[in-house]
Amino acid sequence: MASERPTVVVTRRLPEPVEARMGELFDVRLREDDTPMSREALAQAMRDADVLVPTITDRIDAGLIAQAGPRLRLIANYGAGVDHIDVETARQRGILVSNTPGVMTDDTADMAMALILAVTRRIPEGLAAMQSGEWQGWAPTAFLGGRLAGRRLGILGMGRIGQAVARRARAFGCQVHYHNRRQLRREIEEELGARYWESLDQMVARVDILSINCPHTPSTFHLMNARRLKLMKPEAVIVNTSRGEVIDENALTRMLRAGEIAGAGLDVYEHGTGVNPRLRELKNVVLLPHMGSATREGRIEMGEKVILNVKTFADGHRPPDQVVPAML
Template sequence: MSSGRLSVVVTRRLPAPVENRLAELFDVTLNEDDKPLSRAALASAMRSADVLVPTLSDRIDAALIAQAGDSLKLIANYGAGVDHIDVQTARQHGILVSNTPGVSADDTADMAMALILGVARRIPEGLALMQSGGWEGWSPSALLGGRLSGRRLGILGMGRIGQAVARRAAAFNMQIHYHNRRRLRPEIEEALEATYWESLDQMVARMDVLSINCPHTPSTFHLMNARRLKLMKPEAVIVNTSRGEVIDENALTRMLRAGEIAGAGLDVYEHGAEVNPRLRELKNVVLLPHMGSATVEGRIEMGEKVIVNIKTFQDGHRPPDQVVPAML
């Protein structure tokens, strides 16, 4: 610690107002070129810093945490998901972990609805036709999609984002169904006009649209595996704005190619930026580059939460958004 100020290392570029405020409060090291840090660079940062501010592109596993210096006491993650951090091992080494929950719920829910609309109404195909100059005028049989009104939407994971998706889908007159680790309180369920399914298999088999909104944990890895994907109706659509690892991407790709699932809208992928090349070839798939939470407002709010977590820790208190293994 220098001059009584915490040493803070930030692994990626953050919005200018966030970086400026971090520089005012702490001895901060920023990533000027915004390229993901190598494993060696991450290890070096963890040996020297009091606080590390990583993002989901930084995999902080047990081996990396074992190399941390005695000064590292807080990993203040920039983002809500912490599946890239070994929280249990960090805790064993006396390192706290915090995140930025609740900030991107509305932004991600907006994107989920955009993907549902994009797939159901074949918007990317229409866009590609216009950009290619191939449109020759209106036709009653061209680019026919499906109506959302009256369709059954199944939401897998009814946390903040899932509930935000439900509210938006209700405005499209969709029927709301959900499966969650815990059933919602009756008053919330009633307000959302949502039907709870204890059996995920039974829900999946009856939905027209399935929205993935649960976090990635050991228990949700490949939750939508080949067996469960085969339960979906051939005319159904699946959308994922959560984590790619929740879906068996190879199985999904095979079924989309075979016409066993009508379409998919994906903002996240099982292997990060290494997207299955066969997915890119399919017209019934909408692919986005993990931009569900990418709004200026959301990114700044995330940064503000990081700063509050660090400042509260510096003042000798528990960070308001501390993550403990029992929460995962």
Template sequence: MPNQRLSVVVTRRLPDVVETRLKELFDVELRDDDTPMRREEIAEAMRRADVLVPTLTDEIDATLLAQAGSQLKLIANYGAGVDHIDVHSARQRGILVANTPGVVTDDTADMAMALMLAVTRQIPQGLAAMQSDTWRGWSPLAYLGTRIGGKRLGILGMGRIGQAVARRARAFGMQVHYHNRRRLRPEVEDALEATWWESLDQMVARMDVISINCPHTPSTFHLMNARRLKLLKPSAVIINTSRGEVIDENALTRGLRAGEIAGAGLDVFERGHDINPRLRELPNVVLLPHMGSATLEGRIEMGEKVILNIKTFADGHRPPDQVLPGML
């Protein structure tokens, strides 16, 4: 659509610098408050916009796509994950889907390490004692955790983020192991000093820490199911900064309550912000509100990718971060 100022609807508040740039380039409708759009609002936006900019809080399914106007030609997702968008249905309707990959790699990997340390070193317990003024001085047995140096880390999903976690873990002296759909090239394995396991079952049974870094797809739903969680050592810790649906959350909660799993650090949850109340009550769990990618730098870079995808499309070219059904 060269030489045409596109109509763009953004479903959530974005950093000011991103919104300012969008207004300069496009005929854009921005969100006034930082709340998710209702389903009816999204449907209405899709009937009038050339481009929709949703986030992971927006479920863009086949039913919603059927209500889109003929002028809607691009869904420029603000975020890397697209499991909330029916990419197949969009393609059938001639609507392109783009995302923002690679931007939050380091931020998410940092958070995985932060959760790992928080769980193994009892940081939340120490923080709670200080904030409640119940700490009565140092004791040799107080807040005893375990060191991560020398421990075996099993990474489930060795894409950009998994590899970034591996690099950080090596700096902490951890032994890096991984399971992936495809084995990494030998030179990449060597650089990461990583050991590949063809069998996920065999890997998880031998690890001290499991880090979930794979996307949510039909094949990864409940990949860490009740049977596989029971393979974990009682001293093992599981970290998830990827997608909550990869873990059977009820089975994880039972394992943690029973002492079959030592601890968990979770930034994502199976039912979004509807957290299992039993999970909240457990002392060996650290829960965060999906803040793995929450850095100002990362959010701005995500916005820049969205703008580049829209601008490239407006110039009559394929968006650089177009998502194809075969990629999922």
């Protein structure tokens, strides 16, 4: 492939600078509209392309990979998470998978803190009162929220984003606790002022705020199930900027409605755009449209990572951000 420009099919509209640079380097096929490809269109793209550039909205399962043409040798995902791609089946077919790790760390951590503040300080309720014209002036007991300083923040998943959340939360005076597959090195724990809990059950029972920052894998599906959610204190809040499948959304909704959990801030949902309608009715819930990484800078950097992976592969080398099943 090093002697000719690879055919690269992009499944969604990307920032203009990214599309322009792809056009300079590759035989790129871009979308005219910004809607997800149908399954049939994805199958055709995988028959035609040397490289497919999908996003989280494209489910690349074993059935689609079976329809891939002999030219397809790289799936260069635009995004860090690859739970929508059957990486093992791709590997068996000789198709490499790459992603864009590390780019949206700060942006997503910023959004996690924004949701924590929004829920604990009741910002959406205040905004709604102002927009409706109902506000009648300051009152000593109006819109009383909670102070962040001194609260225990539990972080589920202490990778790049979890650590970035910890740094921000510590600046607000929070006590940082975390659960992770592996305990961090002592020097990192000391830098973050973080306490490790081997038992997730014990941690969630003690924290005031729980931030979900782990990826979606078979082992994390419904990690926060009904039993574990019931361990949380009634005055605790939960924030998720990672993957919706980590939380049993129906169980969470029931507990929020019953006052068994004080509030939630969600940027991701178990069934994608199919958000539980009962969640939309709750004043103690802040819902965002999966915008944790939505900064101009971050989305351009994601595109630059994709381009680097594709260019390196086209030059006959291993993509720097290759994903292998053992990593998942």
